[in-house]
Amino acid sequence: MSAAAGYEEISILKEIAELLNEGTDIRDILSGVLKKLLHVTGLQTGWIFLMDENGMYQLAADKALPPALAQDGKRRMCQGKCWCVNKYNNGQLNKATNIMECKRIEDAIEENAGETCGLTHHATVPLRAGAERFGILNVGSPYKTHFEKNELALLEAVAYQIGTALKRIKLTQREQETALVAERNRLARDLHDSVNQLLFSLSLTARAGEEMAKTDDVKQTFGYIQDLAQEALGEMRALIWQLRPHGLENGIVSALRSYAEMLGLSIETKVTGAASIPGSVEEALWRIGQEALANCKKHAQATAVQLFFQMSSDKVLLVIKDGGCGFHYDENLEIPSLGLKSMKTRTEALNGTFHLKSKTDSGTEIKIEIPL
Structure with missing residues (x-):
């Protein structure tokens, strides 16, 4: 590598490092870094998939997708499988790699789904920091079918920077959550004392x-x-x-049962399945369950409630039902109360679905489903 090329590479890495250190919003950071990377390398198209522990992916950033991939709200990029995702999930993607062809592009061409602008191939790079993996960086250009070793090396260096930044952001979020719990505990003690x-x-x-x-x-x-x-x-x-919440350490159902009893409600519970719940999901279910049980006591004039909790490998389901006075509810209209809106907002913040059923003199049922 020439001195000029080496200086240019260092300059690129420096600019991207500065971008990665400026913010804490993951999607904004990834979008900015992708834009900068394409600009300095002369590549035209790119996208980033973030992957979870179960191999599920989400499109976190993209730039200059051809119409065939961008149409219908980027549907082709947000669903289905492809070779780079399969390689990542199978543990075969450990470094920057030439992917011979893009399956999403191939499928679009086969279905005559729109203009592909000459894009057929892309390079794929795993985003990681040490042993932790976070997703995939894909970049390409029209009619470019091969990436040289120095190009792949640069992409790998950038991907490692991105992975390190993602780890930093997640650690920061975890510290903030821990600090928030500590502050809640302190406030609870002060109120009690x-x-x-x-x-x-x-x-x-x-x-x-x-x-x-x-x-x-x-x-x-x-x-x-x-x-x-x-x-x-x-x-x-x-x-x-x-x-x-006393008892949350014994599980969300135990905590909600204790809370219902504290409110003076008789509660019948049924639990199926077993799996570990992420802290953010458990926290959301706890707050949603609290609000639902409080509504049963204050508004539904109920004395007994039913709680159904189901877990599987990919989702958690919580249903709380009472036989109280109920109310007229039209699902086509806006949710009538602030508490119910809060439950819906908490659910959808975790990509979950919120269902409400109620009828005058026939009770109310709240159903929460959150993917894991």
Whole structure:
């Protein structure tokens, strides 16, 4: 390699490293890096797949896809299998590689799906940091059927930078989640040790005042204060539970059962399947379940609920059903309450589906399905 070529390569890696260190939003970073890589190498087309532990992929970034791949909301890039994904999942993709032909392009040509702009081949590079793997970088150009060793070496260096940045971002997110849990625990302790104790003292004082009062008006006033203090105590206990759920270490179903009992609900549970739940999914299910059970108590006027929890290798299903008063719900209209909207938002943030069924005097059923 000439000195000029070596300097150019170092310059490219420096520019990309600066981009990778600037942000924390994965999709924005990958899009910026891909754009920069194509510009400095003279290549025209590229895309990045992020892969999970189960071999499922998602299109995280792309630039200048030919119409055959870009049409229908990039459907061909978001579903189906191809040779580079298969090689990655089979453990055969460990370094930058010339992929002889692109199966997605071949399928598009065979189906006469649109213009491919001369793109037939691409190079494929795994994104990794040490032993951890995160996905695939694919780049190509019209009528380019082969990548030289120095081109593959540069792509591999860039891919390693991307993998290292992805690892850094994930570690940062994990640290933030840990810090958030610690802060919730601290707040829960503070509420228990201060506000909760004050409300308990207020309740006892109101009871004593009621017993000591000599007129009915004063007795009623103290009784009213005591009732308010007891109601506030119940609300405070529920808030502390939401901040720091006792029993979540024993599983989401155990925690929701305990929460229902704390609310005074009789709960029937059924669990099928067994698998490990990612922390983000468990947290979302816990918050969704809390909101659903609280609705059963406050709005549905129910005394009993049913909880069904099912796990498989690729998804988790949570169903909470009550026999309460229910309400008229049209699935074609906007969800009527903030709590229900929150449940839907939490579900969809994890690419899950939220289903609500309710009918006046026939109870309500909430069904949450989240992919793993």
